Amino acid sequence: MQSKFEELFHSGDKLLSIYMTAGFPNLNDTVPILKALEANGVDFVEIGMPYSDPLADGTTIQQSSQKAISNGMNLNTLFAQIKEARKEVSMPFVYMGYLNQLMQYGLEKFCKACIDAGIDSLIIPDLPMDVYEEEHKAIFDDYNLGMSFLISPQSGEARIKEADRLSHPFLYQVSSNAITGAKSGISKAQLDYFGRIESMGLKKPKMIGFGISSKETFEQACRRANGAIIGSAFIKAISQEGSIESKVEEFIKSIRS
Amino acid sequence: MQYAVNEKGFYGDFGGAFIPEMLFPNVEELRQKYLQISSTKEFKKEFDDLLKHYVGRPTPLYFAKKLSEKYKTQIYLKREDLNHTGAHKVNNTIGQILLAERMGKKRIIAETGAGQHGVATATVCALKGLQCIVYMGEVDIARQAPNVARMKMLGAEVRPATSGSKTLKDATNEAIRDWIGNPEDTFYIIGSVVGPHPYPDMVARFQAVISEEIKKQLQEQIGRDYPDYLLACVGGGSNAAGTFYHYLDDQRVQLFMAEAAGHGIDTDKSAATSVLGTEGIIHGSRTLLMQTEDGQIVEPHSISAGLDYPGIGPLHAHLIKTGRARSFPVTDRESLDASFMLSRTEGIIPALESAHALTILEKYDFGKEDIVVLNLSGRGDKDLDTFMKYMDDYAK
Numbered sequence: 001m002q003s004k005f006e007e008l009f010h011s012g013d014k015l016l017s018i019y020m021t022a023g024f025p026n027l028n029d030t031v032p033i034l035k036a037l038e039a040n041g042v043d044f045v046e047i048g049m050p051y052s053d054p055l056a057d058g059t060t061i062q063q064s065s066q067k068a069i070s071n072g073m074n075l076n077t078l079f080a081q082i083k084e085a086r087k088e089v090s091m092p093f094v095y096m097g098y099l100n101q102l103m104q105y106g107l108e109k110f111c112k113a114c115i116d117a118g119i120d121s122l123i124i125p126d127l128p129m130d131v132y133e134e135e136h137k138a139i140f141d142d143y144n145l146g147m148s149f150l151i152s153p154q155s156g157e158a159r160i161k162e163a164d165r166l167s168h169p170f171l172y173q174v175s176s177n178a179i180t181g182a183k184s185g186i187s188k189a190q191l192d193y194f195g196r197i198e199s200m201g202l203k204k205p206k207m208i209g210f211g212i213s214s215k216e217t218f219e220q221a222c223r224r225a226n227g228a229i230i231g232s233a234f235i236k237a238i239s240q241e242g243s244i245e246s247k248v249e250e251f252i253k254s255i256r257s
Numbered sequence: 258m259q260y261a262v263n264e265k266g267f268y269g270d271f272g273g274a275f276i277p278e279m280l281f282p283n284v285e286e287l288r289q290k291y292l293q294i295s296s297t298k299e300f301k302k303e304f305d306d307l308l309k310h311y312v313g314r315p316t317p318l319y320f321a322k323k324l325s326e327k328y329k330t331q332i333y334l335k336r337e338d339l340n341h342t343g344a345h346k347v348n349n350t351i352g353q354i355l356l357a358e359r360m361g362k363k364r365i366i367a368e369t370g371a372g373q374h375g376v377a378t379a380t381v382c383a384l385k386g387l388q389c390i391v392y393m394g395e396v397d398i399a400r401q402a403p404n405v406a407r408m409k410m411l412g413a414e415v416r417p418a419t420s421g422s423k424t425l426k427d428a429t430n431e432a433i434r435d436w437i438g439n440p441e442d443t444f445y446i447i448g449s450v451v452g453p454h455p456y457p458d459m460v461a462r463f464q465a466v467i468s469e470e471i472k473k474q475l476q477e478q479i480g481r482d483y484p485d486y487l488l489a490c491v492g493g494g495s496n497a498a499g500t501f502y503h504y505l506d507d508q509r510v511q512l513f514m515a516e517a518a519g520h521g522i523d524t525d526k527s528a529a530t531s532v533l534g535t536e537g538i539i540h541g542s543r544t545l546l547m548q549t550e551d552g553q554i555v556e557p558h559s560i561s562a563g564l565d566y567p568g569i570g571p572l573h574a575h576l577i578k579t580g581r582a583r584s585f586p587v588t589d590r591e592s593l594d595a596s597f598m599l600s601r602t603e604g605i606i607p608a609l610e611s612a613h614a615l616t617i618l619e620k621y622d623f624g625k626e627d628i629v630v631l632n633l634s635g636r637g638d639k640d641l642d643t644f645m646k647y648m649d650d651y652a653k
Contacts, residue, residue: 052421052553053539055433056277062420074551099275100538104552125277126538150278154440159281174279179434 004092005120005146005169008043009205015043015227016218016256017207018234019096021064022047022081023073029244030078034085034093036248041256042091046123046229049078049097056125058181060232064239075105079117086118094148096123107136111143121146121169129166137166148172148207153193157200164202171204173197173225175211181232183211186220194224215255230255260505260572260581266454267543269578271571274453276541279437283445284541286360288455294359295352295462307351308466311384312341314348318474318630323602330623333484334605335471335632337496344608344635345464345496346377350446352463354381357444364388364443368418368432370397370425370492371563371610372404373635374448379413389413392431394424397562404639422556425492425566429540449493450570453541457498457570464499471630472503479628483510486623488631490515490613491584492528492564494573496634501582511583512576513621515613516569517559518586528557529586530569531577539568545577560589560643561609563635585620587613595619596637596644597651608635609643 008015018037022030030047037045050065050073057065082093095114102110102124114122122145127136129149140147146168151160154177164171176183176190197206208221209229221228237251238244266272266288274284294300308314317336325332337345350367357365365387369375375391382389391408395417398405408415421427429452436445450457450464468487476482487504489497491514504510519527527533527547534545539554546568547555559565569577576582595615600606607615611634623629637644 052555053426053430055430055541056279056437058434059420066420069553098538100546100548100554101552103537104535104548104550126275126541128273128275131273131275152279152282154282155278156282159278163278177279177440178438179279 004090005044008092009169009226014222015207017044017046017227017229018042019046019048019229019231020238021050021061021068021235022078023050023068023071024064024235025067025239027071027073027077030081031085032244033238033248034089036245037252038089038091040249040252042252043227044092044094046094046096046231047078047082049075049095049101051098051101054098056179058179058232060181060235064235075101075113079113082117082119092120093118094121094123095119099124099127107139111139111145114145115143119145121148123148123172125150129162133166150174151197153177160197160200160202164204167204169205170226171202171206173206173208175208175221178210180210184213186211186217191220194221198224215257218255260575262454262458266458268572268575270536271542271544271574272454272457273543274541275538275543276453277437280433283436283440284453290360291356291455291459294356300355300359303355304352308348312347312351313339314466315470315474316340318471318478320478321603324599327602328618328623329625330627330629332618333628333630335467335500335630337467337632337634338605338607338611338636342373342377342380343638344373344377345467345499345632346374346448347380348466348499349448349460349463349495350374350377350381353444353446354385354387357387357446358385360444362442362444364390364439365446366390366392366432366435366443367446367448368392368425368428369448370394370428370565371561371639372397372401372408373563373639375413375415376404376407376411378446378448379408379411382413383411390435391415392418392428392435394418394422394428396423397425397428401562401639402642424556425562426539426554433540449495450498450572451493451540451542451568457542457572460495461498461502461572464495465502467496467499467632468501468503471500475628475630483507484628484630485509486511486513486627486629488513488515488614488617488629490564490610490634491569491573492517492566492610493568494570496632498570498572500632505581512581513617514573514582514584515587515617516584517561517564517613518588519558519560521588522586526558528559528565528567530567531573531584532586534568542571544568544571544574560592561613563608563610564613585617587616591616591619593647596640605633606637607633608637609640611635
């Protein structure tokens with residue numbers, strides 16, 4: 001499974017990744033959204049497991065999560081949906097969720113279910129690097145599930161290098177001091193930060209996320225990284241009236257035309 | 258210190274700092290500085306002076322004669338309700354504002370449930386001339402109107418938390434999100450022994466003045482410096498942490514905690530975390546919390562906004578798991594009974610939170626000579642609207 005990621009990152013293309021909240025707007029929209037994203041040339045997707053208390057997320061993802069939970073989304077349903085989508089969709093799937101859900105489900109059972117469903121790697125924003133390495137890494141490694149850690153403008157150099165060392169297959173570069181969906185436009189200070197990280201010569205590919213919402217911000221981020229991740233703007237687009245297929249097509253075209 | 262936090266911020270299996278990277282530098286800065294700053298002579302002097310002359314400490318340890326006769330035991334009330342602002346919460350906000358000042362922070366944020374911590378934060382911000390923003394659940398804003406007015410009177414901005422259950426846990430989420438967005442100039446004053454390390458330890462240390470005084474006062478009043486039992490209510494757990502702090506390793510002292518059972522622990526309207534909770538992560542701490550099978554945090558219920566929280570501090574989770582402390586679930590109705598009982602037995606109107614601890618006197622058979630110290634953590638002025646609703650049930 002990692003080879004799909006390797007191909008993508010070796011291609012030299014600027015990658016577009018989309019974050020979606022699973023089970024939103026409707027419980028059974030997950031599979032059609034995944035199909036439509038691949039059909040429109042998205043390179044890989046972050047599938048967000050909705051959580052009641054998503055600390056790193058802004059209003060848009062919080063509200064989509066609440067809706068998805070009340071739609072009845074849970075881990076078993078999500079794994080079944082991903083398995084279904086895998087029959088037709090071949091792009092890499094990144095699971096994104098909070099640590100409490102994994103603990104409650106059971107870590108080993110969770111890893112098994114991920115592999116069985118066809119998930120390639122993970123983002124757990126509230127899993128600290130030291131706890132990961134000391135307590136959990138061996139289990140994730142057994143299942144060949146990589147983990148992407150986050151760095152932010154406030155992260156110190158040693159910490160960035162630590163995230164670079166532990167992240168696989170890519171490093172998640174948070175664009176600003178903010179929760180998801182918080183800002184529009186990219187400031188001079190952010191561009192300086194992108195440049196600073198790029199000049200560090202890190203080993204892992206970098207994807208920039210948070211606050212990427214348009215063709216312009218996507219392209220700005222891509223100049224200093226291997227690609228960028230769009231979340232809240234996509235959730236807003238998919239909340240509008242219309243068919244999943246047309247909404248996804250219209251949104252992706254607005255970013256990459 | 259068997260029950261002290263270790264250098265990684267854990268009490269046994271519980272604690273730590275499970276936070277998104279965006280929060281790490283803020284929390285790390287605090288972790289590196291809180292002990293270093295708070296252990297200086299200069300800090301201690303200002304802390305002690307403010308507690309004495311501004312807050313009004315030491316608070317009395319009052320031998321409640323009529324209450325003792327009623328329950329056939331020796332009951333002492335630690336009168337935290339007599340603090341400036343009406344509860345123990347101010348001990349902690351004084352400590353944290355002095356830290357914030359010394360770390361050069363200009364903007365203070367806080368979460369609040371009943372509003373007591375919000376008022377205590379707004380108070381110290383006014384005292385120090387710092388900007389103050391308090392996040393409060395929309396539901397709590399409606400049921401704790403007097404405290405909302407007090408915060409505004411003190412110059413604070415009260416921002417409603419409108420997500421989730423619109424109570425304390427959601428106010429805490431909003432405050433954490435604010436801190437992520439403002440990492441440089443902002444200090445987050447957490448009101449309880451919850452959140453990522455170093456908060457549980459830091460808040461417990463600032464509240465430890467409660468048990469420090471109990472020791473001294475017992476020595477003066479009964480000639481020995483420890484009780485047989487310590488009683489306190491637990492939402493997040495800050496007043497209990499302060500009450501227990503200097504006795505944690507003293508096995509002669511039994512530690513009893515009252516938790517909010519809401520409508521009862523066999524209903525879906527409860528906040529009795531140590532009974533209904535399982536291990537997980539809430540607000541950056543590994544602890545006991547109330548959650549669904551899918552790991553979604555549940556919306557708790559208690560008549561008392563200050564106990565309406567689906568987790569408990571990691572120290573308390575550790576005390577429960579190791580058997581060091583015992584927890585008593587207390588229903589809304591029992592806490593009302595106790596509120597009216599204390600008002601009419603001793604002429605003291607307790608906060609609904611503190612009234613939960615009083616019900617342990619009904620639930621446990623204390624010996625006639627036993628020394629029982631109960632932390633009366635707050636006064637009931639803020640709960641008068643609630644009490645008025647039930648007044649007819651308690652006609653004299």
